[in-house]
Amino acid sequence: MSQRILIVGGNSEIAGATVSHLRAQGREVLATTRRADRAGADRPLLDLAQPVGNWAIPADLGAACFCAAIARLADCARNPEGSSRVNVTGTVALADRLLARGIPVLFLSTDKVFDGSRAHVPADAPLCPVSEYGRQKAAAEAALHLRMAQDAPVAILRLAKVVSPGMELVCRWLADLRAGKPVRAFHDMMMAPTPVALVAQTIERLLAELSTGIFQLTGPRDIAYSEVAVHLARRAGVDPALVEAVSAHSIDLPEGSTAANTTLDSTALSQRFGIAVPDAIEVVDALIDSCG
Numbered sequence: 001m002s003q004r005i006l007i008v009g010g011n012s013e014i015a016g017a018t019v020s021h022l023r024a025q026g027r028e029v030l031a032t033t034r035r036a037d038r039a040g041a042d043r044p045l046l047d048l049a050q051p052v053g054n055w056a057i058p059a060d061l062g063a064a065c066f067c068a069a070i071a072r073l074a075d076c077a078r079n080p081e082g083s084s085r086v087n088v089t090g091t092v093a094l095a096d097r098l099l100a101r102g103i104p105v106l107f108l109s110t111d112k113v114f115d116g117s118r119a120h121v122p123a124d125a126p127l128c129p130v131s132e133y134g135r136q137k138a139a140a141e142a143a144l145h146l147r148m149a150q151d152a153p154v155a156i157l158r159l160a161k162v163v164s165p166g167m168e169l170v171c172r173w174l175a176d177l178r179a180g181k182p183v184r185a186f187h188d189m190m191m192a193p194t195p196v197a198l199v200a201q202t203i204e205r206l207l208a209e210l211s212t213g214i215f216q217l218t219g220p221r222d223i224a225y226s227e228v229a230v231h232l233a234r235r236a237g238v239d240p241a242l243v244e245a246v247s248a249h250s251i252d253l254p255e256g257s258t259a260a261n262t263t264l265d266s267t268a269l270s271q272r273f274g275i276a277v278p279d280a281i282e283v284v285d286a287l288i289d290s291c292g
């Protein structure tokens with residue numbers, strides 16, 4: 001079997017970590033870009049907003065992972081049609097072309113396919129998005145579920161907040177707090193952060209095993225952004241009163257931004273690969289160390 005992996009959306013945060021991890025494992029990777037100046041032998045040019053019917057599928061692909069998306073709630077709310085062209089139409093059309101050639105497909109989805117009313121949502125719970133982004137991801141999932149039901153080699157990996165070393169918000173808050181400056185943090189916006197390295201490892205395992213079905217990977221519990229900031233203050237050795245906890249409703253955020261829960265039942269991946277996300281505070285501590 002071929003070893004070449006296609007990463008659709010090679011410039012994404014998750015793709016960056018995944019491409020590095022796959023290459024470190026000795027896998028040959030092609031990572032698409034929609035920017036002509038970045039295109040090259042292992043960077044095929046692909047714009048999912050354009051028709052993909054004539055896109056030249058590279059030879060010798062063993063599997064493909066979809067990382068490309070308009071992945072911000074606000075961007076989807078602002079431009080539902082344009083974002084849907086990428087997140088649903090282009091994504092499903094390309095997945096269909098790959099599947100027609102027997103190439104297994106892994107699609108990255110989100111906790112936002114649920115309404116956030118429930119913690120640790122099971123993978124088979126009915127989808128109930130409340131945001132435009134969530135509705136688009138749910139629509140792409142629904143199309144892929146149909147292919148899955150016909151035994152097509154499709155896997156879906158749902159994630160919530162993924163964090164990378166040097167995360168801008170955390171490092172900025174930390175620098176401000178160390179300088180004795182106050183920071184404002186939402187008490188009603190939650191995260192169950194997952195380190196990007198664990199996501200990359202999960203994608204590599206799912207692709208290596210050509211897994212099919214729905215998988216979920218989030219932290220085990222949600223904490224508020226304000227709790228993160230208070231923890232940073234304590235770690236910086238400054239007065240936690242420097243953190244002003246404010247409501248996310250004080251600014252104009254798209255629907256779905258303040259879900260009470262973002263955790264998904266992630267036991268299947270833990271049982272299958274031994275991959276489990278540490279507690280949120282442990283993840284935040286690693287981020288602090290990465291800020292330097």
Ligand SMILES: NC(=O)c1ccc[n+]([C@@H]2O[C@H](COP(=O)([O-])OP(=O)(O)OC[C@H]3O[C@@H](n4cnc5c(N)ncnc54)[C@H](OP(=O)(O)O)[C@@H]3O)[C@@H](O)[C@H]2O)c1
Nearest residue numbers: 009011012013014047048049068069071108159160161162
């Ligand atoms: N990161 C998270 O916290 C998180 C959480 C849950 C789910 N997810 C899902 O995981 C996947 C990857 O997320 P991410 O945060 O790594 O994404 P990201 O950093 O926001 O990057 C998205 C990528 O999609 C590409 N893209 C946008 N429009 C495109 C188009 N028309 N054609 C081709 N490519 C296009 C972008 O290309 P350019 O670089 O050229 O702009 C960018 O590289 C997404 O499906 C997202 O919904 C992410």
